[in-house]
Amino acid sequence: MGRYTGPACRLCRREGMKLFLKGARCRMAKCAIETGRVAPGMHGKRPRKMTDYGVQLREKQRMRHYYGMQEGQFRLFFERALRRRGITGEALLQALETRLDNVVFRMGFAASHRAARQLVLHGHVTINGHKASVPSMKVPVNGVVAIKAMKKSQDLVRQVLEAGHVPEVASWIALDRENMKGELLRIPTRDEIAPFVNEQLVVELYSR
Numbered sequence: 029m030g031r032y033t034g035p036a037c038r039l040c041r042r043e044g045m046k047l048f049l050k051g052a053r054c055r056m057a058k059c060a061i062e063t064g065r066v067a068p069g070m071h072g073k074r075p076r077k078m079t080d081y082g083v084q085l086r087e088k089q090r091m092r093h094y095y096g097m098q099e100g101q102f103r104l105f106f107e108r109a110l111r112r113r114g115i116t117g118e119a120l121l122q123a124l125e126t127r128l129d130n131v132v133f134r135m136g137f138a139a140s141h142r143a144a145r146q147l148v149l150h151g152h153v154t155i156n157g158h159k160a161s162v163p164s165m166k167v168p169v170n171g172v173v174a175i176k177a178m179k180k181s182q183d184l185v186r187q188v189l190e191a192g193h194v195p196e197v198a199s200w201i202a203l204d205r206e207n208m209k210g211e212l213l214r215i216p217t218r219d220e221i222a223p224f225v226n227e228q229l230v231v232e233l234y235s236r
Contacts, residue, residue, distance in 0.1 A: 084233035091225045096141045117227030129163035134198045135210040152181040174209035
């Protein structure tokens, strides 16, 4: 499956908000959003009149880029959420939040979603003592996510923890930072998930 390999800041500029794709840099004054750089492209400075479809599309792209997913995989997550009982938009966010790469990021073991994905792909993470190298894996409730007890793995995460450029640990996660492991206590509620998008617009887009 392909993935975006271009400039991360370009995506933030396109969406007009911080997506925290570059870890520590996103919290610095030289962040492209902080400096007021316009959207990419020759028409970046022009005010755009958005249609209803355009507004829905931007919300979907914002969510997709934030979690670092390609369109096909994101659509698959939506279709699974659609089959679940309850509110589809909330179910989608909960599924995205409990992905392994996102949980690793929420625990502070990586400075960005992209870094968390790489940490998982390179085999530095385990779930309940078993190797887990698929970023999209669903972490079960009471599942213990840990960094492998290898010097290379531990050193990579220790550098991130010592730098201090990590998000606040989510309330639905119990973290043992000293032993580099954490437990998913429960599925997060909508109020506990950062409200950076209107997920209902994403549902409306896919329901057209």
